[in-house]
Amino acid sequence: MIFKTFWRKKEKLKDKKSVIESKTDIFKYRSALEMRFTDLDMMGHVNNAVYFTYMEIGRTKYWQQAIQWDWKKTGVVIGQASINYLKPILLGDKISIYVRTSRIGNTSFDLEYIIIKEKNGEEIVCSKGKTVCVVYDYESKSPVQIPLKERNKMIEFEQL
Amino acid sequence: MIFKTFWRKKEKLKDKKSVIESKTDIFKYRSALEMRFTDLDMMGHVNNAVYFTYMEIGRTKYWQQAIQWDWKKTGVVIGQASINYLKPILLGDKISIYVRTSRIGNTSFDLEYIIIKEKNGEEIVCSKGKTVCVVYDYESKSPVQIPLKERNKMIEFEQL
Amino acid sequence: MIFKTFWRKKEKLKDKKSVIESKTDIFKYRSALEMRFTDLDMMGHVNNAVYFTYMEIGRTKYWQQAIQWDWKKTGVVIGQASINYLKPILLGDKISIYVRTSRIGNTSFDLEYIIIKEKNGEEIVCSKGKTVCVVYDYESKSPVQIPLKERNKMIEFEQL
Amino acid sequence: MIFKTFWRKKEKLKDKKSVIESKTDIFKYRSALEMRFTDLDMMGHVNNAVYFTYMEIGRTKYWQQAIQWDWKKTGVVIGQASINYLKPILLGDKISIYVRTSRIGNTSFDLEYIIIKEKNGEEIVCSKGKTVCVVYDYESKSPVQIPLKERNKMIEFEQL
Numbered sequence: 001m002i003f004k005t006f007w008r009k010k011e012k013l014k015d016k017k018s019v020i021e022s023k024t025d026i027f028k029y030r031s032a033l034e035m036r037f038t039d040l041d042m043m044g045h046v047n048n049a050v051y052f053t054y055m056e057i058g059r060t061k062y063w064q065q066a067i068q069w070d071w072k073k074t075g076v077v078i079g080q081a082s083i084n085y086l087k088p089i090l091l092g093d094k095i096s097i098y099v100r101t102s103r104i105g106n107t108s109f110d111l112e113y114i115i116i117k118e119k120n121g122e123e124i125v126c127s128k129g130k131t132v133c134v135v136y137d138y139e140s141k142s143p144v145q146i147p148l149k150e151r152n153k154m155i156e157f158e159q160l
Numbered sequence: 161m162i163f164k165t166f167w168r169k170k171e172k173l174k175d176k177k178s179v180i181e182s183k184t185d186i187f188k189y190r191s192a193l194e195m196r197f198t199d200l201d202m203m204g205h206v207n208n209a210v211y212f213t214y215m216e217i218g219r220t221k222y223w224q225q226a227i228q229w230d231w232k233k234t235g236v237v238i239g240q241a242s243i244n245y246l247k248p249i250l251l252g253d254k255i256s257i258y259v260r261t262s263r264i265g266n267t268s269f270d271l272e273y274i275i276i277k278e279k280n281g282e283e284i285v286c287s288k289g290k291t292v293c294v295v296y297d298y299e300s301k302s303p304v305q306i307p308l309k310e311r312n313k314m315i316e317f318e319q320l
Numbered sequence: 321m322i323f324k325t326f327w328r329k330k331e332k333l334k335d336k337k338s339v340i341e342s343k344t345d346i347f348k349y350r351s352a353l354e355m356r357f358t359d360l361d362m363m364g365h366v367n368n369a370v371y372f373t374y375m376e377i378g379r380t381k382y383w384q385q386a387i388q389w390d391w392k393k394t395g396v397v398i399g400q401a402s403i404n405y406l407k408p409i410l411l412g413d414k415i416s417i418y419v420r421t422s423r424i425g426n427t428s429f430d431l432e433y434i435i436i437k438e439k440n441g442e443e444i445v446c447s448k449g450k451t452v453c454v455v456y457d458y459e460s461k462s463p464v465q466i467p468l469k470e471r472n473k474m475i476e477f478e479q480l
Numbered sequence: 481m482i483f484k485t486f487w488r489k490k491e492k493l494k495d496k497k498s499v500i501e502s503k504t505d506i507f508k509y510r511s512a513l514e515m516r517f518t519d520l521d522m523m524g525h526v527n528n529a530v531y532f533t534y535m536e537i538g539r540t541k542y543w544q545q546a547i548q549w550d551w552k553k554t555g556v557v558i559g560q561a562s563i564n565y566l567k568p569i570l571l572g573d574k575i576s577i578y579v580r581t582s583r584i585g586n587t588s589f590d591l592e593y594i595i596i597k598e599k600n601g602e603e604i605v606c607s608k609g610k611t612v613c614v615v616y617d618y619e620s621k622s623p624v625q626i627p628l629k630e631r632n633k634m635i636e637f638e639q640l
Contacts, residue, residue, distance in 0.1 A: 038207050081562065358529065361520060362521065362523075
């Protein structure tokens with residue numbers, strides 16, 4: 001993970017609050033999430049499985065808007081997924097998702113996600129997640145290399 | 161709607177309770193439904209949209225087990241759907257769905273559904289629904305005649 | 321259903337196209353719907369049960385934005401729901417929902433919904449639905465009268 | 481992770497196949513999963529987020545049947561969740577989930593899950609997952625100690 005400037009990095013490490021801020025600060029893509037009433041379970045918060053749908057919504061938009069990945073053409077399957085639940089999401093919360101490519105391999109790459117809610121002008125981190133994405137050829141049913149155009153786009157967009 | 165025997169019909173009409181029982185009595189197919197925690201919304205009952213998933217589960221099994229309809233081969237799309245919500249379904253309720261073909265047309269047919277929960281050995285009707293099912297050719301993107309084999313199977317199974 | 325002006329009504333009845341247009345024209349509330357990849361089933365179109373989630377999203381926003389109904393305070397349960405499926409919704413379709421109160425009773429009222437997709441600047445009607453909404457007291461577990469403030473708001477907004 | 485007997489452990493390590501088998505062999509709880517048509521996305525396999533619903537179904541039953549945990553009384557929230565997707569789940573696949581408690585802490589414990597499909601009498605591992613479960617008091621909104629009765633039950637059932 002590369003901070004955009006050295007100055008910024010120093011700034012971030014000054015106190016606890018800055019460190020937390022830095023977590024979303026390295027993300028270049030953010031999109032608002034539209035909560036549905038049905039996302040909430042009877043405990044009154046967004047059900048744990050729905051966060052993975054939120055991450056799917058996030059990466060679909062990220063690929064579309066930031067990377068112009070035609071993932072219906074060049075397939076991508078999820079190899080691994082993980083999440084840390086930090087704060088519950090409640091009805092009426094104004095939520096957004098940050099998405100970034102954090103690693104680019106040969107046939108796979110990693111995406112990181114932070115879901116936040118806004119309260120009194122501040123961002124509260126609700127969850128931090130990660131997926132390992134595998135470029136996949138549905139014909140041969142096997143992983144294939146990341147297409148060059150999309151690879152370059154990822155490097156360029158994320159300044160990796 | 162045809163009662164299986166005249167005797168049974170008379171029996172059923174004796175009192176209010178019998179009439180309600182008769183509603184499920186004309187059904188020849190019943191299947192247990194497996195509720196998921198995530199089917200419940202924050203009001204603590206099964207969300208209204210999930211009933212249509214329950215009806216989908218019901219007809220999928222009905223076609224598979226009673227009619228042997230290969231609906232992946234000969235497509236069926238839903239033209240209309242309706243439901244009366246009568247009693248809420250709560251966590252822990254033991255629920256089942258009744259399914260029957262109530263009308264057979266040329267390119268379409270109707271299915272009726274009753275979702276019940278069991279309590280103290282009695283069946284409590286939670287909802288009554290109906291879907292108009294249209295036999296559909298995905299190639300030509302238009303309705304087609306009900307295949308003869310499946311039509312005969314429906315008539316035979318339902319004694320229509 | 322009341323047309324806003326007699327002139328408009330005459331206009332609408334001139335030809336088939338106008339009649340179809342009039343269907344959304346009597347609606348005063350419209351909201352964009354955000355499709356999720358997971359709304360689509362393996363047939364490649366939005367699953368039939370998801371339309372009822374779309375209608376739930378529509379009425380939640382309609383009550384919030386148009387009627388200012390605090391439905392978490394004064395409960396509303398769905399007594400009946402029905403839909404006509406007219407055109408499939410596919411991945412990438414830009415969809416919206418129209419919502420209107422079409423009947424105001426004592427303890428219940430009706431909502432009507434039209435889901436459309438936009439194509440080449442035209443609106444294509446994908447489904448027409450209706451729900452009977454019952455004002456419900458969760459304490460006494462019985463229907464109650466529509467609160468006066470919300471009733472007046474509905475009449476005012478819909479010019480009923 | 482403790483093997484039930486040393487002999488069994490030796491046996492398992494003989495070849496690759498045994499090692500894979502041993503993965504489910506240390507599980508003492510297994511439950512059949514009922515796939516829904518709507519679990520599949522347009523790629524024709526069970527959507528990645530649905531696996532977390534499957535794990536929720538698995539642990540709900542495991543707690544109910546094996547541990548007799550009244551999780552509606554003593555709340556449990558998910559702190560972390562992760563999964564490795566190994567084989568896709570397709571329509572018609574006969575699937576089951578294995579669940580076990582793999583760690584018991586003070587206020588939290590870990591559950592491990594394996595989802596398998598059966599084919600020609602063999603079990604094919606489709607995914608391996610894990611959740612960190614935090615015992616949670618909804619009143620004070622903070623983690624609390626694992627209740628003694630449930631702790632003992634977990635130790636006893638899992639022979640930890």
